[in-house]
Amino acid sequence: MDNLHFVGVGGSGMSALAVYHSQRGGSVTGSDRAFDNNERQEIRAALEKSGVVIVPQDGRGVSSDCDAVVVSTAIEETIADIISARKFDIPILHRSELLARFVSEKRTIAVTGTSGKSTTVAMVFEVLKFAGLEPSVITGGPLQMLDGLGNVYSGSGDVLVIEADESDGSLVRYHPEVGVVLNLQRDHKEPAEVAEMFSVFASQVECLITAPDENLRYLDGEKFNPVAPVSLPVPGVHNISNANAAIAACEKFGVSREVALEALSQFHGVSRRFNIIGTANGVTVIDDFAHNPDKITAAVTTAIEMTSGKVIAIFQPHGYGPTRFLRDDLIKAFSKCLAGHILLMPEIYYAGGTVTRDISSSDIIDEVTGVDARFVERTDLPEVISEIGTPGDMVLMMGARDPSLTTLCETILEALR
Secondary structure, X not given: OOEEEEEOOOOHHHHHHHHHHHHOOOEEEEEOHHHHOOOOHHHHHHHHHOOOEEOOOOOOOOOOOOOEEEEOOOOOOOOHHHHHHHHOOOOEEEHHHHHHHHHHOOEEEEEEOOOOHHHHHHHHHHHHHHOOOOOEEEOOOOEOOOOOOOOEEOOXXXXXXXXXXXXXXXXXXXXXXXXXEOOOOOOOOOHHXXXXXXXXXXXXXXXXXXXXXXXXXXXXXXXXXXXXXXXXXXXXXXXXXXXXXXXXXXXOOOOOHHHHHHHHOOXXXXXXXXXXXXXXXXXXXXXXXXOOHHHHHHHHHHHHHHOOOOEEEEEEOOOHHHHHHHHHHHHHHHHHHXXXXXXXXXXXXXXXXXXXXXXXXXXXXXXXXXXXXXEOOHHHHHHHHHHHOOOOOEEEEEEOOOOOHHHHHHHHHHHHO
């Protein structure tokens, strides 16, 4: 398959696949309703620079010479591009089917788990690159060391590192040489359902590496030591565990622990993973991708450990379905990890499409206890924080999917000056 069209090409997973196919010499077109609405223009520019031809999402970009149309789980049948594909009888591939093809072409390390996938993938990639193996990578979180979108790189070596997603069940399509399972927590699905996926995934890998976690004891794989000493430029005990998982995976490709440790001591990190945006009048602003209770707890715990003042946590839920599913868990997590600190929540992020909007951020705020918890309009956040922030405090922005959260962090930082 040479000529591919990607519907929703602006998404993190889709954009990586599109660019990877282009870098391998394939012909790529793509559409995204955000681009049609003149949004996310930086992503569009990066895609075009990488050889992806962007067309309107009106069906005209799907022609009879297209070999396949690639979609994600979020793409609806009613989108014009899908209707055109059906009209021309063009195969429609889920993005994971295309990724499975790429996996089969290389010696692949696939990293899965309900938390830490993007960071661990980045660590594995940096270690392998440092060791001279010239790996490729396809992931969701942009690597700070890469140009362009940062979520893809086609190296000259025979190793590929990927993020295997459990949220839509696609990880069961992959047959990598090395599979890494980091953890099993409640996130997009019930743990029992995810555990079953992990079992299928484990049966399809040549070498399985897992944490000695109680929730993963049913998997018959090699265990890595999550607390072995590692010197990292990124904070958080969760990153110590991620690093040790990465080291264990790289050892399977002949990289010694000593070389891996040297590489990780220079780790560049992943975009929106506890990134320091700046400090103004003694208040530091942090941008983080945390969006489920365990990731939120890890980010908040790290923030509390790093600041002498109070943590002003901002959490923008990343969808109505996920918020509805995790409502009780979020309430418990905030009440426990943010006790004595501040929580500000704007309304749930809505990316468009057909969803039931029957829950609000205010529903969570109303039930959080022991925390100064407030529902705040997003546009009011900079002013509110400039009023309550004092020297020594840390503003911790948390949320997923919304690409404008980093810009909001910068606006808050400016308001603090």
